[in-house]
Amino acid sequence: MVENNISSKRVIRNEVGADIRNVVNQKHHVSVAVNKERFRLWINENKFIDVPRLLPSNVQMQGIKFTLRGTDTEKESVLIGNIKVAKGGVDLRRQLLADGKISTNGILFDSESDNIQPQSMGIIRQIYQVLQQDEAIQLKIVGHTDADGDDTKNMKLSQNRAEAVKNALVSIYNVSSDRLSTNGKGETEPVGDNSSADGKTQNRRVEFIKV
Secondary structure, rough: EEOOOEEEEEEOOEEEOOOOOOHHHOOOOOOEEEEEEEEEEEOOOOOEEEEOOOOOOOOOOOOOOOOOOOOOOOOOOOOOOOOOOOOOOOHHHHHHHHHHHEEEEOOOEOOOOOOHHHHHHHHHHHHHHHHHHOOOOOOOEEEEEOOOOHHHHHHHHHHHHHHHHHHHHHHHHHOHHHHEEEEEEEOOOOOOOOOHHHHHHHHHHHEEEEO
């Protein structure tokens, strides 16, 4: 069920046809995106809800409420954990199409690893949508690290991370590998001060460049 309540008046009340009972039996990643009036929900990167005008146009969203319905709490339960609320950033799709390149530190990896963390998939999905929109586009994916650790290891790590992003686009979204190339720059092109935590965060980034 998707519904809203604006000034004590229900404007939208729609049933969601998707049956997700089997989906929620195990641990899964749920993403919610609010963009002005639009509301979207994904489970494991599959979109289940997309309502263009769920929220009022001139009212800022103040909170999220989770309500459990149709469940006998004496016999079963749904547990929610690791909740993260973040402000949305730049529309990467629009920027890539307009400027021909983007740089993001929103694609996160496990420490000293090329394993992509699940919360990064929203950005990778945006890149896929650009590639889907224009099948002529080819991209170079460039990985960067901060200056911690060995220079040679950082160069290899940045290359492996770029390859991991490419592999995600190929394996999850079926993008042709011929449209994607990779490169690793290690710590050689910093954009922030490697002596500060914030600067290191800026330097750990992935670039997408139209070729």
